[in-house]
Amino acid sequence: MTVVLRTDDGTIRLEGTCPVEDAETLAALILEDPGRPVDWVGCTRMHTAVYQVLLSLRPVVLGACGDPFVDLWLDRPGPG
Amino acid sequence: MNDLLEQFLVETRELVQSGTEDLLSLEAAPGDAEALNRVFRAFHTLKGGVGLFDYPAWFALLHAAEDGLSAARAGTLAVNAVLVDLSLEALDATARWTDAVEATERLPETATAEAATLADRYRSLLDRAPEAGVTAASALPDWAARLVGSTDAGTPTTALRYRPRSDCFFSGDDPLGFVRKVPGLLAVSVEPAGPRPAGEEFDAYACNLDIAILTNSGRPELDAVFRLVADQVTVVDVPDGGRQPAPTGVDRGDAALAETEPVVAAILSEQVRVLAATGDATIAAGCLEACARSVANAMAFAGRTEEAERCRLDSVGGRQGLRATIEAVLAGRPGEMPAAVAEAAAEGSEQAGGDAVRTLRVDAARVDALVALVGELVVARNALSHVATRAEAGEDAATLARAIRDADANMGRLSMALHRNAVSLRLMPLSQVFRRFTRPVRDAVRGLGKEVVLEMEGEGTEADREIVENLFEPLLHVVRNAVDHGLEGVEDRLRLGKPAVGRIRIAAGPDGDGIVVSVSDDGRGIDPAFIRRRSAERGLRSPHALADMDDAAVVDLIFAPGFSTADSVGALSGRGVGMDAVRVAAGRMGGRVSVESRVGAGTTVSLHLPRTIALSRILVVGVGEESYGIAMDAVLEVVRVPRSGIRAVDGGDAMVRRGRTVPIMRLAELLNRPDPSCTQAKALLLVIRSGGETVALDVDRIQDRLDAVVRPPAGLVGTVPGVGGTTVRGDGGVLLVLDPTALIADAASMGMGRFGEGR
CATH class of the missing domain: 3.30.70 (Alpha-Beta Plaits)
Structure with a gap:
């Protein structure tokens, strides 16, 4: 489990390796409250499915992605 | 042999098997994209497996095959008989080389040439195929x-x-x-x-x-x-x-080297992925070794021997070290040595040297059951130590004896259950054998002018590994006979009003404690008159005896040794080639074989086999100074008859029992033991059923009954005729367990006691 909902500031945090299973958890958390920002600084490796959730649901994304591949090559998803 | 290689051989055989099946179904339905995908994947996995070892010729062949199938998948190469046949040949070669590697860890000398020929045939297929997949570069989408x-x-x-x-x-x-x-x-x-x-x-x-x-x-x-x-x-x-x-692969001249590189690169990246994914410490060592080896081989294949050597060395530095090296090579920085090597050195080195475990694929539930039973056994043992404490405290003997009996009964129950469960670990489905028939039937039918559908039923039936593995050969005999001699040609069938396509059905199912595997055809059946004639010609039975046998017993003679020989195949209207070998094979597995046939309607040959190598009940009999075991289920009854009731009949002894003449054979005589003449006034006879006949064995005494695991005869004992196996007695001595059927058949073939002619 590398998707964590922080109760103090209400952000969703991705940590370490985020495998395909995390996609559903992440999607559920975002759909629950679309205003929650996602912090992906601590994510070191992101599965396609997880990226797809961000791309489709377009939450506010905080910081630079910790997965160098995503950071270097992929568009930063976000509202708008 | 290296464990990795052993595992590879197992998997390769499985892949060859599944690949063959999929190719055959692809042949039947060339449009089946799923089958094509499965074939492609089988070749792909085979190639990956071979890449772990140093067999460049083999690898090259599988690579070429994979290219061909990949083109077929992309639609640039037609799926036709040529491609299927070629791929089957590639699988055949793979199967043969697997056997060779198992025996000698090397490919046969002809392999290089053969691989090159086959690979060339794949390439020529590809060269002829239109390059439909290549989009013209000018029109950029x-x-x-x-x-x-x-x-x-x-x-x-x-x-x-x-x-x-x-x-x-x-x-x-x-x-x-x-x-x-x-x-x-x-x-x-x-x-x-x-x-x-x-x-x-x-x-x-x-x-x-x-x-x-x-x-x-x-x-x-x-x-x-x-x-x-x-x-x-x-x-x-x-x-x-x-x-x-x-x-794009048309110009083969200088493209050859460039073409190997992506493959090498793919292999390397795959290893990185594997290394990154392995978190399980129990397999990490084997995994590391495998990765290091594939990388080294891939590099050596690409002619980069120096880097190959480095990868080999770096594998000592553990997962991280190897991974860093591979990544460096992939990134085109081969000279760069990873800094992580030193610190990671401790991680995997010890495991890499350790022994990996021999593997057996077992349903997890069965292991759970076994573990549960072992747990119970431990509890039962504790009960025993409790009894020991009570004994030390001076409890009286009668109460103790009861407690010990209870513990003994409990542990006895558990050890039986444990045995049953442990044996069930070795159960495997018959489908593994059944699936192997599609190919031989297809090959046998080709060129015979016959058409056959092969039906299978009950392939989920399970039996001991030993039995499943030994079943193929006898069953193949039967199936071949059905194709060769049972089924008529298409024209004959049409004339007889039968469907043009013959039907062969291999079915399995439970049969009491054991299983029955049968092969039926809807061919011409076995003509008893023919069998009678032939048996008389060959002197298997006297004409007199034959006249008295009913048709079923006559048809059963096809299993008699010497009923037919290979040179008379063409003359046979029914079947019979090597059917005695089928009976012997079934007997060796502790089973029997029977045949049912109707002239013009077909034949069914059934093999009745035990499901497991179970505990057998053994009767221990004495002859002279010695003791032998005889499986209790072969013994119909034990009788004592006065010697005066035994008569000499036609050169042997016989008695009349329930209105039938039962031939009597002296066990000592069958075993070539000195026979201390018949001293007792009454003869002790074991009436046994053997190969469709009832025979009485004259023994000196009955000593014991025991439950035992009979081990198949091996080594020196394996060459003694009539010995079915050995077991260990309670006193530690070894008991030879006799196989009465083989013993008597052996005696009959040597002309002793013409018991078969009794009435």
């Missing part, structure tokens, strides 16, 4: 043009569009994972493939992406990365300032 326009970095040569299947996550794909592996990446665009249908729930596990990338590496490199999802990928060459697109 929109998506590629957009991507080129969006970037000014580097000099792109190739653009690729990858639209993953929507269920790709379920098959374990990580689409961006492929993109990560692309060398020379210049731009990536990932977009939703289509708008999300309004109002519908978001499905995180449905992939809905359109991925496009731009790279400066060539088509072969991309093909290597996206090989497994080739059906979801479009590649186009990007014209670029006069630079020609990478050759």
